[in-house]
Amino acid sequence: MVDWVPKTRLGHMVLNGEVTTMSEALATKLPLREPEIVDILLPDLQDEVIDLNMVQRTTDSGRRVRFAVTCIVGNGDGFIGVGRAKGKEVGPSIKKAIDNAKLNIIEIKRGCGSWECGCGSVHSLPFEVVGRSGSVTVYLRPAPRGIGLAVGDVAKSLLTLAGIHDSWGFARGNTKTKVNYCVATFDALKQTSVVRVTDAQAEKLNIVAGPVGLKTAETDTDSMEE
Numbered sequence: 001m002v003d004w005v006p007k008t009r010l011g012h013m014v015l016n017g018e019v020t021t022m023s024e025a026l027a028t029k030l031p032l033r034e035p036e037i038v039d040i041l042l043p044d045l046q047d048e049v050i051d052l053n054m055v056q057r058t059t060d061s062g063r064r065v066r067f068a069v070t071c072i073v074g075n076g077d078g079f080i081g082v083g084r085a086k087g088k089e090v091g092p093s094i095k096k097a098i099d100n101a102k103l104n105i106i107e108i109k110r111g112c113g114s115w116e117c118g119c120g121s122v123h124s125l126p127f128e129v130v131g132r133s134g135s136v137t138v139y140l141r142p143a144p145r146g147i148g149l150a151v152g153d154v155a156k157s158l159l160t161l162a163g164i165h166d167s168w169g170f171a172r173g174n175t176k177t178k179v180n181y182c183v184a185t186f187d188a189l190k191q192t193s194v195v196r197v198t199d200a201q202a203e204k205l206n207i208v209a210g211p212v213g214l215k216t217a218e219t220d221t222d223s224m225e226e
Contacts, residue, residue, distance in 0.1 A: 004036045006034060006036070006037075007033075007034065008030070008031070008033050008034055009030055010025060010028060010030040010031070010032065010033075010034075010037060011034045011036070011037055013025075013028070013030075014037050014040055014041065015040075019041075020041075021041060021211075022038070022041040022042050022079055022105070022107070022210070022211075023107060023209070023210045023211070025037060025041060026106075026107055032102075032103050032105070033103065034103075035098075035099040035102040035103060038073075038081075038102040038103075038105060039102075042075050042079060042105075044075050044076075045073050045074070045075050045079075045102070046073065046074060046075065046076065046161060047071055047072065047073045047098050047101070048071065048072050048073075048157055048161065049069065049070070049071050049094060049097075050070045050071060050072055050082075050154060050157065050178055050179075050182050051068075051069070051070040051178040051179050051182070052067065052068075052069050052070075052090070052094075053067065053068045053069075054066075054067055054068075055067070055068055055086075065088070066086055066087065066088055067086065067087055067088070067089070067090050067093045068084070068085075068086050068093075069084065069085050069086070069087075069090075069093045069094050069096075069097040070082070070083070070084045070097060070178070070179050070182060071083050071084075071085075071094060071097040071098045071100075071101050072101055072157060072158055072161060072182065072186075073098060073101040073102055073105065073161070074158075074160075074161025074162050074163070075161075075163075075211075076160070076161055076162075076163045077163045077210075077211045077212060078107055078108055078110065078162070078163050078208075078209070078210040078211045078212065079105055079106070079107055079108070079162070079163075079210065079211070080105065080106060080108060080158060080161055080162040080186065080189055081101040081102055081103075081104045081105035081106065082101055082104055082158075082182060082183060082186045083096075083097045083098060083099065083100030083101030083102070083103070083104055084097055084100060084179070085097035085099075085100055106189070106190055106193055107193055107209055107210045108162055108163075108189050108190075108192045108193055108209070108210075109125075109126050109192040109193060109195075109197065109207055109208065109209045110122045110123070110124065110125065110126065110163060110164060110192075110207070110208055110212070111124065111125070111126035111142075111205050111206050111207040111208060112124055112126075112142070112145070112205070112206060113125050113126040113127045113128075113142030113205065114141075114142040114143055114144045114166075116144045117142075117143075117144035117145050119145050120206045121145065121206070122206065122208050122212045123145050123164075123165045123166050124142045124143055124144075124145075124164060124165065124166040124167055125140055125141065125142045125164060125167055125192065126142065126192065126197070126205060126207040127142065127192075127195070128140065128141045128142070129188045129189070129191040129192055129195075130188055130191065131183075131184040131185055131186065131187030131188025131189070131190070131191065132184055132187060133179075133180045133181075133183035133184040133187060134173070134174075134177065134180040134183075134184075135173035135174050135177075135180065136171060136172070136173035136174060136175055136177065136180040136181050136183075136184040137171065137172045137173055137184060138155065138169065138170075138171045138181070138184040138185050138187075138188045139169055139170055139171070139188070140155075140159075140167055140168075140169040140185070140188045140189075141167065141168045141169060142166075142167065142168075143166040143167050143168045144166065145165075145166055146166065147166045147167075147168070148165070148166060149164070149165070149166070149167055150167065150168050150169065151167060151168075151169035151170075151185075152169075152171060152175060152181065154175075154178055154181045154182050154185065155169055155171070155181070155185040158182065158185045158186060158189065159185075159189075162189055163212070171184070193209065
């Protein structure tokens with residue numbers, strides 16, 4: 001990382017210390033075109049391969065084999081990204097897909113949006129969201145604390161890396177298509193950042209965008225004292 005030479009304005013700002021968090025980087029509205037920026041601002045980032053397909057094409061010279069990879073990245077605390085890539089070899093294709101996921105990373109909102117709970121801690125979604133991709137439509141709803149992730153395996157991987165611990169959800173369409181299921185879930189999580197929330201609503205419902213960190217620890221401590 002020491003040998004990294006930034007090529008974009010945002011990269012220079014990160015290297016010079018003008019931008020120190022991922023939230024600040026996304027708030028600048030500058031295009032994120034270098035995965036090294038994410039590596040510096042989110043050193044605890046985790047990745048997972050969601051789908052790996054081998055695609056064969058017959059040409060005049062014979063069969064050509066390529067691999068299509070879909071990966072997700074997240075820090076388990078408010079940031080999630082999805083990326084896809086194709087290549088002739090598995091290893092480089094996975095690395096490229098992870099880099100693309102870093103470039104597509106978003107900051108989501110979390111909270112306690114379930115009327116059955118009301119604990120005030122940041123453990124679920126703040127409100128119901130819907131995402132679509134192809135024939136797949138994903139619905140994610142807030143759940144009380146302790147329910148866990150009552151969703152499909154693909155959606156569970158994304159919610160876990162995004163830092164959501166409790167959620168109800170269901171999907172319509174051909175969910176066996178993992179890529180569409182993954183992208184639809186990512187689109188649903190993206191809606192949490194698109195919906196505008198006033199400061200009064202955020203304070204009343206304890207809606208937090210991005211990393212929680214100390215806020216969760218303080219909330220849990222207060223709940224135990226009560």
